[in-house]
Amino acid sequence: MRKLLAWPVVFALLFSAAAAFAKTNITNKYRTGMIPRFVKYVQIDSMSDVNAEWMTPGQEKMAQALYEEIKAFGFPTYFSKDKYIYVNIPSNLKNRRTPVLGLSAHYDTTPDIIGVGIKPRVIKNYDGKPIVLKNGHVIDFNSDPYLRNMIGKTVVTSDGTTNLGADDKAGVTILVTLLQTLAENPKLPHGPIQVVITPNEDVGRSAERLELEYYHPDYAFDFDGGVDGEALIGNFSADRIVVTAQGVNGHQSYAAENGYRNSVKPIADLIAKVVPAQSLPNNSTGTQGYIEPRELRSDLQNNTTSAAFHLRYFNPEDGKRYLRDIKQKADSLSDALDVRIKVEIIKQYENVEYGVKPEALDLLKKAMEDAGVTPNPKKERAGTTSAMIMAKYGFGGYTIFTGQNNPHAFTEWLSEEDMFRAYQTALNLVKYTAQMSISDK
C-alpha cells in the first residue's frame, strides 16, 4: 500500500510538457465522440438497489460493457469481483517522480426514480424555448435558470418517462474519453494515473468494496458534480450516535424492592439535555453544525430504549464537543437513575478537507482556469463519494462538475458544453500533476 502525505511536493514548471499539450488541439477532436458515448451509456439500464445484496443485473451489464471498452485502450485494467473497474496507468516521464492522480466516477443510476428504457433526446442548437417532455414534464428557465446559458448549445434530456442518468454517466463519459485521449496520444506527458469507476454510489456504498491496491492516489477528483466550475471541497462530517438504556424487568408495583428500572426516562432526559432548540438542523446554516435526535426505539419485552443522534459538523471541535456532551450526560443520568447506558459511535462520512493535500485546490484551479472554467469551490452540507472514501480510508478528494443538472428527476438534463469542459479540466489535471515533482526525504 502506498503511504500518503509522505513526500514534500513542489510545483516545477516544465515547459516542454506544457508545450506538448498546447500544440495539440486534441480536445476538440474528442468532443464529437462524447455525446454518442453518453447516449450509448444511458441506454444501458444500471439502477442500483438499496435492497440488493450488492449488484443489480443492470449494473453488471453496464460494468461488463465498460470494462470491454476500457480494456481495449491497452492500459493495465483490473475488473474486480465486486465490479469496480480500475485503470492504473504508469508514468511516461523519464527520471522524475510525480504524484499519483486519481479520477473517479460511478456507473450506477439512482433507485429513486425509474431509469429503465431511457430514450435520450439530443437537442442541438437549443432555441431557448421550454422543453416539453412526456407526462407533462417541462424543463424551462423558471424551473432551471441555468438552462438560459444553453441557448445555441447542445442539451440532452430523457423523453420524460424516466430520468436521464447523467448522474453519473456524464462522469463516466468524461473519464472514458480521457482514457481514450491518453491511449491515442502516448506522447502526452503524464505521471501515474489511477482511475476507478464504481457501482452503488446512489445507495451510499461506492466506497464499501474499494480496493486500495488499485486506487489510493495523492490527489483524488470525483467527477460527479453539477454545473460548470463547481467543485465541492468540503462537506459535513457525519456521525451517528446510538445511546441505549437497559432497564431491569420486574413488576412496577414492587419496584422499590425488586430492582425494576425504567429505560425510557433516561433517554427522554438525555434528549432534553443534549439537544437545545438552537442546535436543531433548521436553526443551522453555512458551516454551523447540528445535533439531531433522529430515531427513538423502545422494546418493552427487553426493557430497552434507544435514541439515535445524528451529528453533523465542519469543525472537528464541534463534533468532539457534541460527543463529550452526550457521554457526560449519559453517565450522570446512568448514576442518577441507576440504569445502564451504552453509547455507540458510527462514522457515516467525513469532511474531505481533513484528508486533502494543501496544494490540491491550487492544482484544481489551474486545471479549470486553463480550460476557461471559472472555479467555484464550495462546501456542502451533505456527503459525497469522496466523503465516504474519506471516512473509510482517510484520504479525501474534491467532487468536480460534469454537466449533469437536476439529477434524480424526470426533468434531468445534460449540458454537452459543461461535460466537455469537465473533460478538458480532467486532461489539465493530468497535465499539471505531470509538472509537479516529488522528492524522497
Ligand SMILES: [Zn+2]
Ligand atoms: Zn452521482
